[in-house]
Amino acid sequence: MFKFINCEIGHQSLLFTIDDLALEKATVYALFGANGTGKSTFLHKLALGGLKKDTVTFENKEWEQFSIKERTKLLSLIDNKFQGQHFMNTKEYLALGRFPYTGYLGSLSPNDEKIIAHYAEELCLEHLFDKSTATLSDGERQRATIAKALIQETPILLFDEPTSFLDYPTKRNVMQMIQTIAKKFNKIVVIAAHDLELCTEFSDQILLIDPIKKRLRIVNEPLTIPEIVAIINPN
């Protein structure tokens, strides 16, 4: 369980606070907020550090107590910034998921190879192993990014706008895949996105950033899309 109590998110100025939130395993959370309200900041601070002490705990241990190395085995952040490099093939890209586990020179053990092969098969990527990451389609690259995060074997997966470059059917496929993964591999999944309809459909719980009260709101009652929009974009 990933617990937040009186957690403040922001750089110099406060973006929003989380009063009391507990993220459970095998659940997909959709995080909605207008641009600039702190979605990405929140995800990045969780991954790279910079939150106030005593406010975030994972499995009853303070989150900031985990070293950066330990954290990379607990949490992976998936964004769509990587656009491929012509000289890097998909296999090498996936292998970087084992980065926190390999030794000083980064050589893969047979067990690492097995894990890579397993998740690649799970996401139908084996036929792309030798293909350059620069020539993958956007959908294939997003699948590879998710596979890399699974290969990292972290209990927490954070998605920063996972579907923004994709066409509609691919978007649905990716969201469906994320939902299946959360249940099948027992992951805590948070998706920050602007795609309200799609994320509402494929998530279990909705989190909204209220820009006026600067609070994270946990939605327990069913809300329609216009109601959500009214909360995150009050003006």
Place this chain on the structure above:
Amino acid sequence: MKTRIYSVLIIVLLVLLFIAIGLPHGKDHWFAYWFSSESDREMQYKLLTVFRIPELIMAVVSGTALAVCGLLLQTFLNNPLAGPSILGLTSGSNLLVAITIMGGSFFSIELSSFGITFSAALGAFLFGLIIVLVAMRIKSSVSLLLIGLMLGTFVTAVTSLIITQADASSVKRFSMWSFGTLKQVGLEQIPFVLVVLIIGLIAAFLLTKPLNAFVLGEQNAALLGVSVSRFRWQLLLVVALLTGLITAFCGPIAFVGLIVPNCVKLLAKTANHKHLVIMTAIAGAIFMLLCIIIVRLLEPVIVLPINTLTSLLGAPVVLVLLVKKVRYV
């Protein structure tokens, strides 16, 4: 696939070494040393040990070091156009060496090769630091390149200013050095050069794991657990050491660090830096050997300084990369 590339690279390297050793001086025939008459033998022996072998070793060393530096900078800055000369690191070495030589003659201190290497490395380090600080703020790879070029031009002007104030003997010493040549190193300095090169290459090899993560960009590397600031210092030290070594002994040699890694990446199609570092090192040596063979073959027609030849070959490559890459930057 990779074994094939390795074997091709090594065979090409050995063949070029063989050709380069055998190349005739002036009107001599090929492999003159082994076929020389008794009376001629001593002269041929001198030619071989005083000129040929040190030059060959320096070609291999400089190609290897500069190409690996280029690879490290390209991956770290996520910019295929990076290289020690184009980012102004070489000019930084230049400036510090000029100051050292002039200062040395002013205070009449005898300069050791160690002293010059140190000041060249310090220059490369300082200017590398400026580039890294700028790169933290400016993400556009073309802007970074322009800043490097401006820095280089500015420093070259400052260097000329210093030279106008210097006495004749140190001016001569400095301008000899700044043409860029592989022929100024004697056999007795070779062990020092080789030791520094090997230290630098081992250090570069130890950085391969974080380098692999940096292919995804700085932020993604941090997300995988790379300590970015520590890695930045380590990389800068390695690059400064290797660039400084070559600049101190051979003067500025442009573009090797830019062309070779790009060709290797095109050829090998791998992002695993364990392979890339080794392949780039071998390919760099091949490139420089090729250059000295071309220089020697053209000698009857025109005497080409090595730096001129690498620039002649390198500038078009930069242009091609810029034209191809311009859509993304």
